[in-house]
Every structure is written in C-alpha cells, then in structure tokens.
Amino acid sequence: MTERYPSPRALLDRYDLRAKKSWGQNFLGDEAILDDIARLAAPRPGETVLELGAGLGHLTARLVARGARVVAVERDRDMARVLRGELGERITLLEADAARLDLPELARRFGSGGKLSVVGNLPYHLTSPILFSLLDQAPHVLRAVFLLQREVAERLAAPPGSRDWGVLSVLLQREADVSVERIVRPGAFWPPPKVDSAVLCALFRPPADAVADPARFRRLVKAGFAQRRKTLRNALEAGKIADPEALRAALATTGVDPGRRGETLTLAEWAALDRALGPVAAES
Template sequence: MSKESLPLLGATEIRRLAEELGIRPTKTLGQNFVIDGNTIRRIVAAANVDPAETVLEVGPGLGSLTLGIMDAAAKVVAVEIDPPLAQRLPQTMAEFRPGREEDLTVILSDAMKVTELPGNPTSLVANLPYNVAVPVVLHLLEHFPSIRNGLVMVQDEVADRMSATPGNKIYGIPSVKGAWYGTMRKAGVIGMNVFWPAPKIHSGLVSFTRDKDRSDAPDRKEVFAIVDAAFAQRRKTLRAALSGWAGSGVRAEKILVAAGIDPKERGEKLDIEQYIDIARAAQGVPAEPSASEA
C-alpha cells in the first residue's frame, strides 16, 4: 500500500475515538480536531518533511495529523497535555500504522514546560491551540536548537502577524521575535469545516526555517526586552518608548543615534537586525547619573 493510500482519521473515526474516551473538545485546551484527510496531506506536504528526520508535534490530540506526519517522517515525538489523549495515541498508531509503534514517542506535558526531548527532533509540525501558539513556537525554538524548520497551523490572524514584515500595520512582537530565529512565511489558509468542532475563524499555515546565526549577537533576552518596550506603546517614538528600558529619554536617544536609528522613528518600522543594533549600541552608552549623583 502506498503512503498516499494509507488510511487517515476522518470525521467518523475522530468522533468514535472521542466517544470512547468520553472527550468533548474544550476551548480551554484549544482543541479543534482535523477531520479531513486531504487537509492532513496538504499540511504534511507543505511541511516538506525529510523521510529521515524526527518530527516534533505539539498537541496531537486524537492523532489525525500524527498519522500523516508518520507517513512522511522516520520518527515522531508528540507532546500532549491531556492525559486521556496521550494515553490513547500509541494505541491509535498501532491500529492505523501497525509496525510503526516504536517510531512514536508520546510525552505527557505542557509544551511550555518542556526543556528536554528525546531524538533531537529537527522539524516542528503542529496544529497549535490558538491561545498559546506564539509562546509555544518561541519556547520551542529557544530550547531546541536542533529544530531547523517546520510548519505550524495557527489562527489565520496570528499567521499573518508571525510572518509580517516591518512597516505592516500588523507587524509586532511575534513578527520580530520570530525573525530572531529565522525566516517565517505564510504558507496557506485552512477553512473552518475541516475541524471538529468547527472554529469560527480560518486557520493559517506558517512555515519557518532557522537560517539566522546569532552567536555574535547580544543576549537574546536583552534584545527581546527592547522589542517588548518598543511595542508596549507602539504609537510613541522610539526615544519615548525606550526611555524606561534605557533609564532615561536622554540615554535612549544616545543609544538610538549610536545604532544609526532616528530617535523619532517608531518600533514598527525596525527589523530584528536593527533591534540587535540597539542592544549592541547600549553596551557602549553609560547610564545617566541619577539626580543624587549629579
């Protein structure tokens, strides 16, 4: 049997498994299960998984995407927060992909708390809960440098934000912080009716490639602190927005000038490289003396 003809979970199978486990999808966990095999094949194809690699999946749920990933990859490491779902997934693999059971590792955990994974996964492919999508992606990219590429399905609006470029009105913190790690681009839109339960909004696909070397950059936390400050009040000029971070408006202006950036510019106009330049320039601009020291 070719991989293209291997069975995937449709609406009937998904509902059967959910009924067996006594599960009703919850908004709290952001559970929307994919019930369309063609959508699964489309996602896996867009992820461009290498047959030799280990793929990390977050939130496998009842396993619809897991089976599709397994057909394309050597191994899958699945992180699931819901105990009944995590416990059932190996059995589903045995039923639908007999002989591949040992290629699946299921970890019962909150993805935001995972800092170690077996197998050094090199790709991330996941249908992420809408409410935690950006923090999860940034957390995984921070803690797992072995992840070099991937594709995630998120709320369509979030997909636009993650892949936005400077000057765009939706460009913001997710756009800049994602660019620290590499290149992110919008890879498609997924309709509502391929899920159970059907969400009220479309989903978007975001593909990414870790293609940035930050070994010579300032500390990531310092750069991200600047980004947070710049967008906390995005209508303000950078001089004003960064005054709290810098210690004063005067020092903020000196840092920006040293970085080659107009202090009257706004944060939404800067790319990640310019935020790195600000952090680097700050290292050479001493703090302003306090009133008591003056």
C-alpha cells in the same frame, strides 16, 4: 496513507469523548491539508519530528506514513489514550506540557545533529508561550510548522512597517525564514472554530543580525512595541532599557530617528540599536 485514519468525529465516538472547548480543541480532519503539513514538517523519510499537542493523532498518522520518527507530546490524558490505542508503538508518546519542553534534552535523545523539527496545531491561548519557549531554544530547532489562527500567522510573517509587524514578528524572523503556506477554513476542523486558520512554516538558521545581548534585545523590542502611540525614544525610556543618555547615544549612533514609532523599525535597525547599547554589565 495505505490505511484510512478515522475521522475526528468517529474517533471521539469510539472513545466516548468530546472536544474540550476550554482546551481549545479543534481537530483537523481534512486529509489534503494534513498531508501538506506532514510534507512540510518531514520532507524526507527518517526525520525526527516533535509534534506538539498530537490530539487524536490525525497528523501523527500522516507523519508516520511518511517515514518520520514521531515524538508526540500530549498532556490531555484522554487524547493520550486515543494515541496509544490507535498508533501504539509506532510513536514515542510524551505526556507533557508543550510549552515547557526541554528541547536540548529531546534533541539529544531523539534528534539528528542536535536539532528537531517541530509541528503542531496550536490552540490560540498557548501560541505565545510555545513560541517564546521555542525562541529560547532556537539553536535546537531545525524547522517549525504550525497550524495557527490566521491573524496570528499573518502577524508572525508580516513585513517591517506593516500593521501586523510586532514583537513576535521581529523575534521569530531574526531566527528563521517565515512564510504562510496556506489558509485553512473552519470547515476543515471538528468542531469547526469561529475563525480561519493558517499553516505557518519557519525554517530556522543562524540569527540574521548580531546583537550584543539576546535577553536585552528581547526587552528592547518589547519596550518599543509596548505603547505604539509613543515615539521610540519615549517608549524605550519608559521601558527602562538603559539610562536616557545611553539610549540617546545609541539612537544617534545608529541614525534611527527617536521620533519614529517602534513598529516602523526593521529587524536590522532593532539589532543595530542593541549593539549600539554595548554589552550588559555583569552583576557583582
């Protein structure tokens, strides 16, 4: 950057503000890490980047410096005031809830080819709602670069059969190539959180494995992981995904042992199970 952006503490003092613990506000001030995230989110000048929870604008300023067109989403009015004061007309500011965005509409207005890059430092309590919203609108996402709690990032990038492999691992990895790019220590933030964070990069592409019904596929995976001590057959029957006879037939067709646990199945096996269950009957 040609102009040094003020530190989080300096900006909070300038606007007579404090970080709101109830909002999960921990502001990243480490310039090298901010530059890395900006590079991942906007590898080329001219790209449109949707920043979720822009906060005090530290990452926002880096994105602008890289030549990105930044649409900054921030629902905290105090933070919006800082963003307007520090970055003004260099960004498009949306005072909105990051978990309830209409990505198709935003991609139409601001995106290139109907897609957007998404970036953000996600508070722990909003990570799942934002990720599920993103998955619902995956065709409009080009890439997502998120700063997350380390254990959450490692879970999302976990391989099948590992202790961390779970519902969001399966759903996200079906839509994107996922990697943990770097670990971020608490001292990089103000105020420092109590846990390590990590930079997660998800490069979206056509789904890796076809399914018969995406909504049922999600229910299927959720049921399989809902009670990890149950066998797959018992977990799926408890989740009422289909009648027991159809479930037994699908397991037999795919060759998946019903005595396995859900966390041992690969993405391809989950998708095969959904296909074997056939199309969902339309409601009359």
